Amino acid sequence: MEPHRRTPNTAAAPNLNLAGAADSVSHLNGHRAAAMDAGSFHAAAQRILNTVNTVIDGKSDAARLALTVLLAQGHLLVEDVPGVGKTLLAKTLARTIDCTVNRIQFTPDLLPSDVTGVSIYNQASRLFEFRPGAVFANIVIGDEINRASAKTQSALLECMEEHQVTVDGTSYKLDEPFMVVATQNPIEMEGTYPLPEAQRDRFMARISMGYPDRDAEIEMLETHQAVSPLAKVSAVVTASDVAAMIATVQQVYVSQAVKEYTVSVGRATRESPLLRLGASPRSMLQLLRAAKATAALDGRDFVLPDDVGDVAESVLAHRVILDRKAAGSGETPHSVLRGILSRLPVPQGQPGQAARTAAAGSRNP
Numbered sequence: 510m511e512p513h514r515r516t517p518n519t520a521a522a523p524n525l526n527l528a529g530a531a532d533s534v535s536h537l538n539g540h541r542a543a544a545m546d547a548g549s550f551h552a553a554a555q556r557i558l559n560t561v562n563t564v565i566d567g568k569s570d571a572a573r574l575a576l577t578v579l580l581a582q583g584h585l586l587v588e589d590v591p592g593v594g595k596t597l598l599a600k601t602l603a604r605t606i607d608c609t610v611n612r613i614q615f616t617p618d619l620l621p622s623d624v625t626g627v628s629i630y631n632q633a634s635r636l637f638e639f640r641p642g643a644v645f646a647n648i649v650i651g652d653e654i655n656r657a658s659a660k661t662q663s664a665l666l667e668c669m670e671e672h673q674v675t676v677d678g679t680s681y682k683l684d685e686p687f688m689v690v691a692t693q694n695p696i697e698m699e700g701t702y703p704l705p706e707a708q709r710d711r712f713m714a715r716i717s718m719g720y721p722d723r724d725a726e727i728e729m730l731e732t733h734q735a736v737s738p739l740a741k742v743s744a745v746v747t748a749s750d751v752a753a754m755i756a757t758v759q760q761v762y763v764s765q766a767v768k769e770y771t772v773s774v775g776r777a778t779r780e781s782p783l784l785r786l787g788a789s790p791r792s793m794l795q796l797l798r799a800a801k802a803t804a805a806l807d808g809r810d811f812v813l814p815d816d817v818g819d820v821a822e823s824v825l826a827h828r829v830i831l832d833r834k835a836a837g838s839g840e841t842p843h844s845v846l847r848g849i850l851s852r853l854p855v856p857q858g859q860p861g862q863a864a865r866t867a868a869a870g871s872r873n874p
Contacts, residue, residue, distance in 0.1 A: 542752035547808065550757050554806055556745040557605045564601045564738045565594055567725025571716050574823055575602050575690070577806060579751070580758045581798040583713025584669050584689040586654075586704075586827065593718040595692035599650045600739060602690065606751055607744035608647035609684065615657035621664035625674045626681075639676060644668050647684055647748055651691035655701045662708055665689065669711040686751050706786065706830070713795045714820070715827035754805075761801040762811040766856035770814050771797050774821060777849045778829055783840055786830035796824045814855045822846050 545553070554576065561572040571587075575598060578585045587595040603610040613624060626642035643649065644665070654662060668674055672683045691712070694701055709715075721729065732738065746754075771793055779787030788796075800816040807816075826842040835845070 542749065542756045544756040544760050545750075545753045547810075550754055550805065551808060553746050553750055553754060557602075560605045560742060560745050561598070561601050564742060565598055566729045566732075567721040568594065568598070568718060571598060571718060572602075573806065574714060574716055574820075575599075577799055577802045577820065578713050579686070579688050580754055580805065581713060581795070581802040582686070582688075582755060583795055583798065584711060585691070586709070586712040586715040587690065587692045587718060588695065588715055588827075589718040591694060593720060595718055596650070596652050597739065598718065599652075599690040599692060601742055603648040603650060604739065604742045605745050606648065606748060607746070608686075608748040608751070609645075610648045610650065611643040611646035612650040612652060613643045614652050615654045615661070617656060617658060619657045619661050621661050624661065624664040625668070626676055628677050637677070639679070639681065641681070642674070644674060645681075645683060647686055647688070649687075649689045651689060653694060654691040655693040655704055657702065659702060659705065662702070662704060666708065666711060686748065686755060706828075709827050710789055710791060712827065713799060714823040716823060758798075758802045758805045760810070761804050763797060763801065764811070764856075767800075767812050767814055767817065768797070770853070770856050771800070771817050773853055774817065774825075774849065777853060778825065778846070781845060781849065783832055783835040783845045784829050784842075785832045786828075788825050788828055792825055792828050796821060799824050818850050818855075821850060 557576055558569070558572055561575070562569050565572060575585055579602070585599075587598060589595055600612075613619075622642065624642050624644050626640055626645070628637040628639050630636075631638050649668075651665070668683060668687075669689055672685070672687050674681045674683065689712075693704070720726075774796070775788040775790070775793045778784055781787065796817060797812075799820040800812050803816045803820055804810070804812045822843050825846055829842050829845070831840060831842060831845070
């Protein structure tokens, strides 16, 4: 990658939305991507999922959620014990897309500049030149992110939220689409540093791989011994295809009733006596974006309340913090969220074509 010469930063600051993030985009090389038709979207999604499922045995739900996060312009945190395929899932998803991919192995001695980049003085030109770090890629795989210090972990905050890196007062935009897929070991294991709440809140969803079932494990022993199936994986979509798929997801219609239901879920977590920390406003935006991607993957151009419920645990469980008494009584973030979802009234019916057309017209006068 060519060095960036340091110049005064005169660019205007990005507009901020409710969560303090830069406005969501579906651009590629500075050009806004056009949305895909339904048939092309479905075909591209199936190619990605089929490829991932040939490598990760028995984890189709994890593969689908990873794709959901990608299309919703989020970041994914994969947490589980060593050896269950966390990194393999991240690497397989990255290889299905013809785009730039970098992997960062987080260790206690990793420095923030190793992630973001550093300015180096060029004696010949007598200028500082920026050497981009590993985060300058479409998909960044952060392996064992909680083995790095809090200082190094925080180097990803600006990258994940604003899709840019600021070094020595100069901001450098990251390429689109941009996604961080981080893996981490349980915090009970030695040599780990728990991710702070601000860092966890940057991840749209967290999944746990879990152990494969018996049949999947036998299949793995039969097919993975001679050569890794990852070696046979090649790109099935391009970066421009992904940008077009993201543009398609952004056009999915959300009714007022579904928006109110989403807010009700978030407010219920803040009012629950079982939780010390509820869901943030940022998480509500992330939840709705994930629901829109879920609807698109199901072949719909509108969001149902069930779409919100389907992704609520994955999007919210790592953001909320249990009350000490609730934790002592055996409650978990997942059980509390299930209870909240079971008690909330669900909006009935679904938007008609006329309503979706009218909403589309108001967005595009």
